[in-house]
Amino acid sequence: MRKKIVAGNWKMNKSWPEAMELTKSLSLNSSSFPADVQVIVSPPALYLQGVRSELPETLAIAAQNCSQHESGAYTGEISAGMLKSMGVAYCIIGHSERRQYYGETNEVIREKIDACLKNGVTPIFCCGEILSERNSGEHFNTVSTQVKQALFHLSEEQLALVVIAYEPVWAIGTGVTASNEQAEEMHAFIRSIVAQHYSETIANDISILYGGSVNAANAKELFACPNVDGGLVGGASLKAADFTTIIQAAQ
Numbered sequence: 001m002r003k004k005i006v007a008g009n010w011k012m013n014k015s016w017p018e019a020m021e022l023t024k025s026l027s028l029n030s031s032s033f034p035a036d037v038q039v040i041v042s043p044p045a046l047y048l049q050g051v052r053s054e055l056p057e058t059l060a061i062a063a064q065n066c067s068q069h070e071s072g073a074y075t076g077e078i079s080a081g082m083l084k085s086m087g088v089a090y091c092i093i094g095h096s097e098r099r100q101y102y103g104e105t106n107e108v109i110r111e112k113i114d115a116c117l118k119n120g121v122t123p124i125f126c127c128g129e130i131l132s133e134r135n136s137g138e139h140f141n142t143v144s145t146q147v148k149q150a151l152f153h154l155s156e157e158q159l160a161l162v163v164i165a166y167e168p169v170w171a172i173g174t175g176v177t178a179s180n181e182q183a184e185e186m187h188a189f190i191r192s193i194v195a196q197h198y199s200e201t202i203a204n205d206i207s208i209l210y211g212g213s214v215n216a217a218n219a220k221e222l223f224a225c226p227n228v229d230g231g232l233v234g235g236a237s238l239k240a241a242d243f244t245t246i247i248q249a250a251q
Contacts, residue, residue, distance in 0.1 A: 002204065002205050002207045003038055003207050003229070004034075004036055004038065004207070004223075005037070005038045005040060005163060005209055005229060005230040005231075006038075006039055006231050006246055006250050007041075007062060007165075007230075007231070008237025009095070010041075010042060010043045011097075013044075014044070016046075016047065022238065023041070023051045026059070029244045032244065032248065034250065036251070037230065037247060037251060039059045039247055040059070040062045040089075040124075041059060042062035042064050042090070044064065045065075048083075048088055049086055052087055060090055061088050062088065062092055063088050063091040063121075064091075064092050064095070065078075065092065065095070065098060065112075066078055066079060066080045066093070066116065068111035079119075080112075080116045081119045083119070084121050088121065090122045091112075091116050091122070091124065093113055093116065093124065093126065094109040094113075094125055094126045094146075096128055096172060100169075106146055106149035110149060110150045113150060113162070117161060117162075122162070122163060123163070124163045124164075124232065125150060125162055126166075127150070128146075128166055128167040128211075128212070129142040129143060130142075131170035139186070140189055143186065144189075147164070147190060147194070148193070156202050159198060159202060160205060163207050163208075165208070165209040165210075165211045166208060166210055166211065166212075167210075167212050167232065168186075168212045171213050172211070172212055172213065172234065173213070173234060173235065176213060177212055177215075178210070178212055183210050183212075184226065187208045187210065187227035187228050188227045191206070207230065209229060209230045209232045210222055210228050210230075211231060211232030211233070211234070213234070214233045214236060215235075216236060216241075216246055216249075219246040219250070223250050230250050231246065
């Protein structure tokens with residue numbers, strides 16, 4: 001049975017005092033979180049240790065990125081092994097902003113996923129199309145290529161450890177959200193290509209999150225879609241009250 005997950009990606013936001021205030025608010029609210037929903041908080045890397053120390057053990061921590069390299073002369077980078085040594089359970093890999101601003105290719109993303117799995121860190125693998133690809137009808141091809149090139153070299157046992165997040169790039173930070181029908185259609189498509197390459201069992205067990213302007217008002221309807229297993233939440237995760245509402249909507 002696949003896991004329900006709500007992950008909050010803070011991106012490059014919050015001063016240290018603001019981060020601590022948000023963390024403490026989430027900790028206080030955590031008693032109201034559904035027991036069957038895995039809540040993940042993904043602060044900037046600088047704050048990982050401090051945020052982890054203030055959250056209850058029922059909430060997990062995710063890094064927003066990691067290096068594909070194990071160690072060495074890579075100034076400014078953080079390895080998956082370092083994350084594991086700090087108790088970081090998850091890492092977001094291949095976010096559209098990493099692809100767009102930092103030129104991350106499917107090959108680099110594949111290597112980062114391998115690094116995470118090698119070190120016991122669960123990758124939250126992001127995939128999704130830009131607006132022109134959606135408008136031209138290329139969105140299925142784009143997402144299929146991203147999924148296949150990043151994931152389909154994995155064994156069934158390895159793939160079972162991965163979380164997928166579908167993020168229509170045209171809906172990230174724009175206030176525009178994919179319709180319930182669009183979200184469900186793509187989530188079902190992703191599950192179908194996993195089933196074709198692996199098995200129906202693996203496809204049915206993998207968690208696929210929706211990420212694209214999820215907020216307190218639309219979360220309940222999005223999470224009610226049969227193939228949507230939760231959300232990768234951006235801006236709305238920066239407000240404790242809104243993020244709490246979204247988490248409760250995943251029940």
